[in-house]
Amino acid sequence: MNAPLNRTPLYDLHIKLGAKMVPFAGYEMPVQYPLGVLKEHQHTRAQAGLFDVSHMGQVKLIGKGAAAALETLVPVDIQDLPVGMQRYALFTADDGGILDDLMVSNFGNDELYVVVNAACKEQDIAHMRRHLSAHCEVVELTDRALLALQGPAAATVLARLAPAAAELTFMQNAQLEIDGIACYVSRSGYTGEDGYEISVPAAQAASLAERLLAEPEVEAIGLGARDSLRLEAGLCLYGHDIDTGTTPIEGSLLWAISKNRRPGGERAGGYPGADVVARQIADGVAKKRIGFIVKDKVPVREGAEITDADGTVIGKVSSGGFGPSFGGPVGMGYVASAHAAVGTALYAIVRGKPVVIEVAKTPFVPQRYYRG
């Protein structure tokens, strides 16, 4: 027997909108609405899409010691994170593997706000309680939903309901009233577009979602398009593109390790697996995450083997599919580092046949974050 699936506060709205619901990370989630994955994807890039991401874990770390304590779990500068700013971080394991990726915001008043992946939230919260409880309170915000409003029209739409939202720049956040509802708003997302993530009290989530969907630019967008949007944007999906078997360096995420936490930095190391990561920064890695484009039109999916010109297996696809805005199939995968240079021609094995792929820069479509 499987455990019964959880529902987000927007469940009834999804049904009303005609969503196809699927199990995802223990929740019944909308994979698509009647518009369909392709049009939902294109609508988000052209105007604005509203996503229910309430399955993700929202946590507050409260107390003077919170930032220093969280730094013992992530290779990221949290102590100098300015009030009103958000930063991408990774929980690492002792062997350098990635336990999850997360967003950390500094709310001021010794409060950090953390958003973690749905599939990892129980273990992440247990991990934080185990290691941080002596230094700060770890409070899971089970009474809040999370919406994402993404796309070039997102700022115009949200400004109608909360004018101050327009003043935020990429990775800034603020506690704002939207249509009279007290929300945590950050200018960030998982699509490569400008947009916002909005934490809203669960009781008011459906009415806020309906209010946003009433704006002419906004359509409801499901998990299917969320995946193709993030793939085109070159953003990792935890459990696929990064996991406990990949380190931040193998995952091509050196950029996410703050300068002052790297070897030679003022707070170098001091997180699980720091020795492994430091060695990999110095000596390089055997395998690396790359992006690739496909020479034919055939989608290359997760799990496909990657070979060199001689047919020797040198890697595996971690995410792949059709990129509707790119106009062709794109993917990410891990290959032996000797084959990781942009422009390298390789093969992916699809239904037993080699398909020509080429290592390519990510993102596959230009990011359009609002940096002021």
Place this chain on the structure above:
Amino acid sequence: MSETKYTDSHEWLRLEDDGSVTVGITEYAQNLLGDLVYVALPKEGQSFAKGEEAATIESVKAAGEIALPVDGTIVAVNSLLADEPSLVNDAPEGDGWFFRIQLANPAQLDGLLDDVAYQNLIGQ
């Protein structure tokens, strides 16, 4: 008088006046698959035995194969699908057809589902 038959894997086969058979997937199948992004068709002149895979399709969600329920030779393919796989979603039983086949053994059509049996299968 054209006659349409169905398979339990959601293909349709329509007997044309010239004796060839047009093959596609049903409305029910395109709805299950979601937006198609790739269609690989056979070549004209290629012959297939019953049960062989004649075409591959990929949607945003999944890959699927078109296995022929009859023996025959491809006499035409819908070349528009290479650039416009969405035709299958828009008109699966019209402009979204896949290919036409000349049957080696026309009696094989009789073993397929008729419209009533297919509608029953999909619970309509």
